[in-house]
Amino acid sequence: MILFVKLLLAHLLGDFIWQPNSWVADKEIKKHKSIYLYFHILLHGILAAVLAGEIQFIPYALIIAVTHGIIDVIKLNFQKKETKRTWFVLDQIAHLVILIGVVFLYENQTINLLWFGSQFWIFITGLLFITKPTSIFIKTIISIWSPENNESHTDNSLASAGNYIGILERLFVFGFILTGHFEAIGFLLAAKSIFRFGDLNEAKERKLTEYVLIGTLISFGIAIITGLVVQALLLQLL
Template sequence: MILFIKLLLAHLLGDFIWQPNSWVANKELKKHKSVYLYIHILLHGVLAAVLAAEINFIPYAVVIAVTHGIVDLIKLNFQKPKTKRTWFIVDQIAHVLILIGIVLLYENKPIPDFWKDNQFWILLTGFLLLTKPTSIFIKTIISIWAPESKNSNQDNSLIAAGNYIGILERLFVFGFILTGHFEAIGFLLAAKSIFRFGDLKEAKDRKLTEYVLIGTLISFGIALLVGLAVQALLLQLL
C-alpha cells in the first residue's frame, strides 16, 4: 500500500504540480513532436524511482514512464475540444490503473487484498447503488408529477446539474451514516433547502415546489436506507 501511495504522489507531482500550463499547451499543439512531452515522461520515471527509493524498482519506474507516455500520446491524438474533459478522466484512470498493476507485479501479488475483502464489496455496491441507478429510479417514480416547462428558454440551469447534485447529496449522506455523523445530514438538508428556496420562490409554482420536495425526500430516504443497510452488513462481518 505504501508503495502505491508513493507512486501516486509521484504521479500528482509530475502531472499537476510540476507540469506548467505552457508544457500542456505545447504538447497539445505539437503532440509527439513536443520536447516537453519527453521531459514530462522522463520526469515521471525519475519521480517514481526516487520516491520508491529501491534499486530493484528502477526497471519498473522505466515501465511507468514509457506507459505514461503512451497513454498521453493516445489522449493527445484522439481528444477534441469537446471531448477534452472525457479524455482527461480516461487518461487519469489509465495512469492510476497502471500504477496499481505495477505495484501488484513488483510485490508479487496477483490478487489485490481488497479483492478478497467482503467489506470492500459491500461498500462498493452501496456506493454505486446511490449513483446512477438511484437517479433513474427517482426520475421514473416522480415522472408522473413532472411539471411542464412554460418557457424552456428561461431555464439557465447547468446541463444535468440536478442529477449530479442528487448523486452528491446521497453520497454525502452515505458517508455521514458510515462515519456516525447523523447530525451532518440535517445540516446538508437545511443547506439544500436554503439554496432551493430562492429558486422556488421566484418560480411561484406550487407544483414545481412539491415536485422538488418529493424528489429530495425520496433521494434522502434512499440514501438513509442504503447507508443503514450497509452499516448493518458491515457490523455483521466484525
C-alpha cells in the same frame, strides 16, 4: 451472500453505469435487431464472470447473460410510452430474481477465491447504487408528477446539474451514516433548502415546489436506508 453482492454490482455496472443513453435509444428503436442489445448482453456476461472470480462460474455467467437478453427483448417489445415505468420496474425485478436463482444454483460449490474482503464488496455496491442507478429510479418514480411547463425554470441551469447535485448529496449522506455523523444529514438538508428557496420562490408554482420536495425526500430516504443497510452488513462481518 457475497456472491450475490458481486453479481448485483455487475448488474449495476452493466445496466446503468456502462450502458450509454445512445445504446438505450437504439435498442428502443430497433429492439432485437439492435447490435447494442448484444453488446449489452455480452457485457453482463463478462462482468458476472469477472466479478465472480472463479473459472467454474463461467457457465452460470452465460445463464445470466442469456436470461438478461431474453428479459430485455420482452421489455423492448411490450413496453409503450405510457407503460415504460411499469416495465422498468418489472425488468429490474426479473433480473434480480435471476441473480438470486443463480446464487442458489451455485451455492452447492465452495466459494473460496475472493479478490477483496466481503466488506469491500458490500461497501462498493452500496456506494454505486446511490449514484446513477438511484437517479434513474427517482426520475422514473416521480416522472408522473413532472410539471408540464418546467422548461422555463431550467433555461439558466447547468446541464444535468440537478442530477449531479442529487448524486453528491446521497454520497454525503452515505458517508455521514457510515462515519456516525447523523447530525450532518440535517445540516445538509437545511443547506439545500436554503439554496433552493430562491428558485422555488421565483418559480411561484406550487407544483414545481412539491415536485422538488418529493424528489429531495426520496433521494435522502434512499441514501439513508442504503447507508443503514450497508452499516448493518458491515457490522455483522466484524
